[in-house]
Amino acid sequence: MRQKRWILAGVLLAVLALGSFTMSYAGQVAQGMLTELAHIQQSIESAAWPRAAAQAADAQALWQRKAQGLDLFINHRQTEAVEAALGGVAAGARARDAGAALVKLAEAKAILEHLPRHETPTLGNII
């Protein structure tokens, strides 16, 4: 009986701690990346291609570091999709193709905006 109580309390505490951490971590990472993408978008829209290419490469490196932590609790396909989209942005910036770069940028933004929403225990997510 005591063991069951400990298990119940332990699991609930662990889930509470882990859930809160994943929510806040996913939110922080997504917010940081969205800020980076906003800067890249400005550079592309102002046709500052060398700056856009450098920012895209930085964003890729930043995402690779952050994705290692995110992979622990979110589906790897999501992190891979962001990685692929960022790769597209970098390629578009290097090729000076604003259309292609912005399409990939929008794709990365959409996935990143979805990340914290996916981690939040809303009624919609639960059911």
Next chain:
Amino acid sequence: MSATFTTFLRTVLLFILTVAVVRCMGKRQMAQLQPFEFVITLLIADLAASPMGDMGASLLGGVVPILALLALHSAIALASMRSQKFRGWICGKPSVLIRDGKIQAAELERLCYDLNDLMEAVRNQGVMNPADVSAAILETNGGLSVFPTAAQRPVCPADLQLQTKYEGIPLTLILDGRTQHKNLLTGGLSDAWLMKQLAPLGYTDTSEVFLCSLDTQGRLFVQGAGRRGKLHVAPALKPEQVRW
């Protein structure tokens, strides 16, 4: 690291977690599981298998649901121990299918329990005729407990008003050459005492013994190690010296 190693390590981790969770759930076997335990066991197996093979899924995505099921199991077990009503809802209630030799047809119909299944279960318990059954109870885990009538039950010492000797659990003192010190302490015995008992049987070291146990009548059973290990039975204690 290649995906092969990752898959292997994930499988090892999930296996360890699953075994730990099942151990935490208790010692019952499949046939003894309550309905909610059966459901939890099925779900755990499926949840553990999915991240093992799917490299795209996160490990925590498999671990958290398993832990949630463990917590649910603990919560249900606690609530069942506190409230009989709750236990009734979750586990159901035992049903009497045969009472004083008479099959309870209405109960069989309510439970959709086939008469042939009932006859088979009764025969499995060593009773040929349902008329010889005092009570047959379908337990909440699905097992059928059959109690023959007093006239059909095997005779036991109490029926003959015989006095029986105390018969407790024998102590295993040596297991595959290794002395079981905890059991020696339980019996209030020492290594020196053990070696003193083994010496007349031709053993100079515990590594020469495959199994040595002491029963509550004070008899020492010793089987030597190796294929040709001999079995010895020797009195080691008087029954009144037995302290466990």
